[in-house]
Amino acid sequence: MVAYHYPPMRGSSGIQRTLKFSQYLPQHGWQPLVLSAHPRAYANSGDDQLAEIPPEAIVHRAFALDTSRHLSLRGRYLGWMALPDRWVSWCLGAIPAGLRLIRRHRPQVIWTTYPIASAKLIGLVLHRLTGLPWIADLRDPMTDVDYPSDPLTRRVYRWIEAQTVKHCTLAVCTTPGAIVTYTRRFPRIPASRFALIENGYDEENFANAAALLKPAVPLTGRPFTLVHSGVIYPSERDPIPLFEALAALQAAGTVTAARLRIVLRATAHDDYLAGLIAKYGIGEIVSLAPHVAYRDALAEMLNADGLLVLQATNCNHQIPAKLYEYLRARRPILALTDATGDTASALRQAGIDTIAPLDDKNGIQAGLLRFLQLAEAGQAPLASHEAIAANSRRARTAELARLLEQVTVTVPNALKGTSEAC
Structure with missing residues (x-):
């Protein structure tokens, strides 16, 4: 091998x-x-x-x-x-x-x-x-x-x-x-x-990560935490339209730091992203987090209010390996990707339709607001048990x-x- x-x-x-x-x-x-x-x-x-x-x-x-x-x-x-x-x-x-x-x-x-x-x-x-x-x-x-x-x-x-x-x-x-x-x-x-x-995904790794879980905290009085775990490539997972959408929603008062917190974990491009976060003035909503041990990363997925997928159109024939771990975590997923790509298809097969285009600022705004409304109401779709077992x-x-x-x-x-x- x-x-x-x-x-x-x-x-x-x-x-x-x-x-x-x-x-x-x-x-x-x-x-x-x-x-x-x-x-x-x-x-x-x-x-x-x-x-x-x-x-x-x-x-x-x-x-x-x-x-x-x-x-x-x-x-x-x-x-x-x-x-x-x-x-x-x-x-x-x-x-x-x-x-x-x-x-x-x-x-x-x-x-x-x-x-x-x-x-x-x-x-x-x-x-x-x-x-x-x-x-x-x-x-x-x-x-x-x-x-x-x-x-x-x-x-x-x-x-x-x-x-x-x-x-x-x-x-x-x-x-x-x-x-x-x-x-x-x-x-x-x-x-x-x-x-x-x-x-x-690996079930044994998730069983070990479950030992690190923290007690669930109600959303009342705290922001919804959305986690992206892993590398953010400047091209294949271009976050600029997302940051533009967040800046527009923040300016309109629709999404604030009191409602939403986005954690970008182990991006491998922190310097580049930090500059963009400062440029769009969204530092109160979006934060960068360092690499952690794999078991800790899985525990964070299990604890998160929601999980974020970024996958550009030029990767329509690819599926991020992290997606299968997201599905196993059974947390609400917001996928910013092309609706015709393999990533979106895999999500729909698992029963998840909270999908918006990564390259469309307006589409992201609409998709993010819909996702938040569903997740905050406890109605966001989760992966089916059958889809999880097959992966x-x-x-x-x-x-x-x-x-x-x-x-x-x-x-x-x-x-x-x-x-x-x-």
């Missing part, structure tokens, strides 16, 4: 996908062999989830640097030193380390996961050198018309994307829209090469185990080890 996002890294919901797969795969007869990056490459690390790595897992952390932090001079570095990403040096450590691990443990499958493009390069090379079947966990589309924004980086990404889809045994996406994108982008690749494994990480791991069995059916005996490892 080639994964950059793995404990002790913190600050990304993407960590949970690999971590939970590695935690639950042994229950399906598969021993995880994890090839990750040296912790020095992580800008934010901690030990709060290290105990969740299963004892059966063999974890190797290969040499890796962050170009912007370790190879820059006064914050500047040559562009080629960050192609396809700032962690390209991980390839130098992970490819030879991966070959050693393959010789030693003789795994049956290589599994790599995005969103670090270098992981796909590592998987491609290991697959080509060993002939092992390769499941490429693409998650979301790697490229779009204007993504990545830099033309050279976009060309490199497109080459990696094309090589991955061409050579992998299976390509896994997290949304139906992503599969549609890829089948249209690569019409000569059989549709059977693409499979769907959505993201999810557990255990259920997702069972889906991955079936794919592992599928791709190993025709593997020559010479490539098989004494145990089922991936």
Whole structure:
């Protein structure tokens, strides 16, 4: 399992996908062999989830640097030193380390996961050198018309994307829209090469977080607290229309600090957002909060009066991994996203219709007021129990185990080890 996002890294919901797969795969007869990056490459690390790595897992952390932090001079570095990403040096450590691990443990499958493009390069090379079947966990589309924004980086990404889809045994996406994108982008690749494994939530993590819950406080006499937990990308989750809407509602006296409090937790872009909050004069309503341990973040979701989703139109074929945890928390959700995108579709399937467009100030005003009226009256829709149960990480791991069995059916005996490892 080639994964950059793995404990002790913190600050990304993407960590949970690999971590939970590695935690639950042994229950399906598969021993995880994890090839990750040296912790020095992580800008934010901690030990709060290290105990969740299963004892059966063999974890190797290969040499890796962050170009912007370790190879820059006064914050500047040559562009080629960050192609396809700032962690390209991980390839130098992970490819030879991966070959050693393959010789030693003789795994049956290589599994790599995005969103670090270098992981796909590592998987491609290991697959080509060993002939092992390769499941490429693409998650979301790697490229779009204007993504990545830099033309050279976009060309490199497109080459990696094309090589991955061409050579992998299976390509896994997290949304139906992503599969549609890829089948249209690569019409000569059989549709059977693409499979769907959505993201999810972990019930054990929520059970642990429940121990931190505080007694419920009635809304009377205090503001409604709306929490956004996780990264706010300036483009893919552009908050400017929301801030404009809040400024207009504040000026009209419809939404005040006495009625609403919005907490933006662990945004990864605090400096940028702080400037916008000051610009629009909404500091009494909107506040920034630092990263906390994962269990504490889940407890905050469970305690919040409501949860906020931001997802731009250019991510219509993506669903934030955090959304599945929001659904499990069973708190009212205000989703600012395109009504035709996969995020809105997933919410409607769960029975939630408190949705407004992220890029429309007027639409946000109307959607926010409707949401507040419903939530304050205790009438905001919550996720159905059926929808929640279908999205557990255990259920997702069972889906991955079936794919592992599928791709190993025709593997020559010479490539098989004494145990089922991936």
